[in-house]
Amino acid sequence: MKLFTKYNRINISATIFIFLVGSVAFYFVLDYVLIRQLDETLRSEKEEISEYIRLHNQLPDIQNTKEQWITVVKASNSIPKPTTRTIYQFNTRDSENEPIRQLIFSITASNQTYEITVNKSEGETEDLLKLIILTTVGMIAMILLFNYLINRKLITQIWKPFYNTIDNIKDYAANQQSLSLSKEPIDEINLLNESLNSMTERIHKDYFALRSFTENASHEMQTPLAVIRSKVESLYQFAEGKENMMQQLLAIEDASLKLSKLHQSLLLLTKLENRQFVLNEPVNLKTILLHKIEERRDLFSAKNIQVSVAATDFEMYFHQHLAEILISNLLNNAFRYTAPEGKISIILNPETLSVSNSAIHDSLDTNKIFQRFYRASESDTGTGLGLSIIKEICTASGFSIHYQYEKAQHHFIILFQA
């Protein structure tokens, strides 16, 4: 929910509630005041009659009007206290029930007790009440409307720098320059911007520190490995006639090769996670695929593996080097886990790249397969990073990768539109 919508929802419902309660209270207060005024008029009428009787000891001549009339009834006993009440009487003129205010009192004139009722129509009072309520409701509506309009204008204006900031940080990536958000007149937003500026600057610095660390680590690690390898190569020259020594040297060489491959893979994974690759080169995957298969022809034929390819020619925006690594890794993986005399089939089209190979083992653990250092079996001598690299390349490029096991075949399917 947008800030403005949320604010409005609370603001407007609170305002409406207050005005509703207020209006009801206002109605009753107003009603009370007007009735009291009416009663006042009735009482003064009573006073006039009483005054007349006191002076003349007889009932006055009564002039009735449409709005006010008096009825006199002879009574046997008097009412102790004058009472006021509202009755509803059918009015033929307006053909509706009209409220009428009455004051009933007893009075004695010429030794006769009379019960006198002073009637006054409440119609006028009602009309006045209606008018006042109508005006009030109109005003409330106006206030609500203007409140809404002013808030909307104000909030959009006040929060504009905030939305600018949001737009800026939305597209922020760690490998780009730190943000330089402008100074704003509102303290809170200014504070936010300053915090974001210093935060992104820190991220930027950390990012480059990490980057140079991985690069330096690479240097520091590869140099001793280069020394080991060159010394082993020199030692080979003394291994003639000593099979045991040859085998041991080969084991050292294997280990050093594996170590440097492992290290390169981890470095690549770090770079992929850091999004250090820009995917803007037109790449022809078919060319790369055919080239990589050709490179491995000797390997495949040594294991009698049949490779079938159905590829379409197309170009996509990607990264040449990453595309090569992706395809190499898929092929390496397929080669390593295909039994001798097995089959590898590859389908490539603008939507998908799928590599299927006849399995040595059963289905792989779908949850763990893309985890680093996951190996299908104990005897597996690979680095355990090949599939993680494939997965990371897919993630970094917006592809999705799926694994299926079907009819004793592993299927790795990459969808280019994830």
Added chain:
Amino acid sequence: MKLLIIEDELSLKQSMVDFLTSAGYLCESVATHSDALEKIELYDYDCIILDLMLPDGSGLNLLKNLKQNHKSDGIIIISAKGELDDKILGIEMGADDYLAKPFHLSELAVRVASIIRRKSFNGQSLMNIGTIQIDTQGKEVTVNSKAVDLTQKEYQLLLYLAINKNRILSKNAIAQHMWGDDMDFADNFDFIYSHIKNLRKKLLAAGSDDCIRSIYGEGYKMQI
């Protein structure tokens, strides 16, 4: 053939000097940027092996210096930064080749030989190994003036063995030279054996000596 090796890791430098000296090159070596600068200003080399990260400067500066002075020395960059960008940059700045650390010395020897071949145009394209003659320009192999028909891979293998003659080469080194290092061999080196077998058969059929020897199936050696 004179080589200059610029490398700050002393034991690696020594290995390279030993290896290339035994391959018949005259090697000089330095460990710092300033020493290297002095050497390249004073002398000409057939090939310079250049490490990029030196304690007192970048190897790329030396490369720039060489190119500014229009020196024709061949240059191989060896760097631990196996980054593709560094490789492209080095080649763009005029290096002839780029080898990422760690590498096999036998691979370095092949690269050096190839650069020297490219740089010198005066009849250097013929190599004689025993009774075998390799014409590196036409990629033709003859035994006692009789042409031997080799596949591309067999030719590549023969050249590699010939340049590193009288040395034991491990199957790892051979595999990496022939198929590059982004390949996963999955501990299966049978295909090397079959290439060696075919090459040997063809050379023997042409009348050469049996000069390729297997060292317990773990390595091979061309004995002359």
